[in-house]
Amino acid sequence: DKHHGESVYSVRSNQEQIQTEIMTNGPVEAAFSVYEDFLAYKSGVYKYTAGDFLGGHAVKILGWGVENSTPYWIVAN
Template identity: 65%
Template sequence: MIQTEIYNNGPVEVAYQVYDDFYHYKSGVYYHVYGDKPSGHAVKIIGWGTENKVDYWLVANSWSTTFGENGFFKIRRGTNECEIEENVVAGLPKSSGNIIGGFIAFLALIFYYMF
């Protein structure tokens, strides 16, 4: 479903749990190995692929191009790694007339990570 949305309409916004080991990510497909869960973070999934037989999401981060692979990272796909597949938000086309629904989803996502 996430892939279909990206394919048809472009990137989606997601919120996920950031564990201590994520701060040391350099390249490859990330999956949580060790450390506490200090915070949540919001990013943009822009695509997907498979590397060394491991499915992944291609994600644009906001921590500058010095993080990961020039500001991007890959995270294991299909396993809800770090809850990344739970909190997905996609935009609604203007023609739908349902801007409020998208805004409510956005607020719900913020509320989820504040409390």
């Protein structure tokens, strides 16, 4: 990704605002809380099940979808 912005701004942390931002300007940077069970995550929609909080992690949100009635974000590390 060799895009350079001229300014920084925030997007509200609600689904509709993030989706609009992605459609208008491309990927959105985000952070989420990581728990021990995430270390064993392999594929599919991640959902916290057990374990202690380990810290935060930054990702790039590229898109979204729905699997088995569960909405999810498509992210890149």
